[in-house]
Amino acid sequence: HYIVSRSFSSGLFDESTQACYDTTPxxxxxxxxxxxxIVQAFKFTTFSKIQEFVALRKELENSLQKALVDREMVRLEILIASKTNKQVIEYFQDLDVSDFSYxxxxxxNLRDNRxxxxxxxxxxDSxxxxxEITRISPKLDKLWLKIFSIIPRxxxxIHVEQNADNVKxxxxxxxxxxTEEINGDHNIMEQEMQLGNVIVKLGRLFITVKEIQNGQKELVQNFESIAEELVSAVKASEPVDNSQIxxxxxxxxxxxxxxxxxxxxNYSLIGIGALNETLNVKNKKSGLRALAQKLQIMSELPTQLTYYQKDILIQI
Known part of the structure; x- marks a missing residue:
């Protein structure tokens, strides 16, 4: 559990996924x-053991680390599944988010049992x-858990249910x-805040598209402004030039x-891809071809930036 915290950031996605799997048995x-x-303890009248088994089960059921690793695994699995559009669609169709309580x-009730x-x-002692000194990153906490429970939902x-009310x-x-729960000291890093902000913009864009499809044509202008906000949020999350590192x-x-x-x-491309499919299905009836074209142009930005950053990762 000490190793897999923020293991996504290692860049070793397959190995990190396997490490997360290894913690779950x-x-x-x-x-x-x-x-x-417990049944065996009753059978052999070792009643003192029953309390120990019950306490152990409760500790494991309320393990903060289990909840954190579950979310980390989903982050890794989404990236791995995003190699093709078909794979990511199938992944989200099969993904059960009901266990991602937050x-x-x-x-x-969650406890850090380490x-x-x-x-x-x-x-x-002072x-x-x-x-704490050798920890490579801030300790994961319940705010991190909330953020990465909501994002896959x-x-x-957006990709499967396409329910604007639920997304809203x-x-x-x-x-x-x-905005409200992160006050004072917290362990959420700047890049994670930026990621959350991009997802908020992506969700708003989806909601606007669905409202336009439902007849609110006056929101087309809102679509363009929100689309620009999304592009700006993605650009804001881009690291500084590391080519000379x-x-x-x-x-x-x-x-x-x-x-x-x-x-x-990756999340931006997933969301924009889902919106493109939604618009293309209803293009002829809704007259939203212009929006679909704008989304297509938008999708080129994160793709170009991702290729650039992948090159840097490979060089490193």
Whole structure:
């Protein structure tokens, strides 16, 4: 669990996905084996063990790390599935987001079960621990969990369900997390905030398209302004020019910036692709060919920027 936190940022997407998969067997075995162990404890009258099994099951069911790894796996799986449009459509059709709870009640019950005491620390109590000093990125928290629980829900809703009301509700919830709930100290990084902002703009664009399709032609002008906001948000998330980076300057933050931008562009392309399909289906009846053409032009920007950043990743 210490390794897979923000493993997306390593750039080793296949390896990171497998690492996430490797952390999950303990949770599956808990669901399957703990009830049987409780039955066996009753059978052999070792009643003291029953409380231990129940406590263990509760700890694993309310594991913050399990919830975080589940979201990290989805981030990685979406990127891997995005190699072709057919794959990503099938992925979102099969993706079950019902387990991606993020309400306050769910988050309150989550616990970090990791035992950092086992890590050596010779620093005084008034100083940061060795774990805190050597941590490569801010510790994942419940706000991160909320953001990356809502994002795949929005993408699935845009790509599969295409329900504007549901997207609107999710966008409002994501916007609330990004604006109201992030106050003071938090562990959300700038690139993750930018990603969330792009998803908000993408959701608003989808809502506007659906409203125009439903007869509100006066919103065409709104479409253009929101489209420009989306393009600006994508550009704002682009890292600075790293083409002259030296080997000794490479740090985790650089990989995080590059992979976050790759993720941002990928989600933008997924959303724009879904909107293109929606408009193309109804082009003849709705007269929205101009919007479809504008979306096509918009899709070229994240594609071009992604190719550029991929080249940098390959060079590194």
């Amino acid at each position: 303990i949770y599956r075995s808990n669901e399957l084996e703990t009830p049987e162990m 309400d306050d009640g769910f988050c309150t 035992d950092f005491v086992s890590m050596p620390n010779y620093n005084p 100083k940061p621990t060795m774990e 929005i993408l699935k809703c 509700q999710l966008v409002e919830e994501l916007e609330k997390v990004l 030296k080997l000794y300057d490479i740090k985790w933050l650089l990989f995080h910036q590059l992979t976050s931008f790759l993720e941002t562009c």
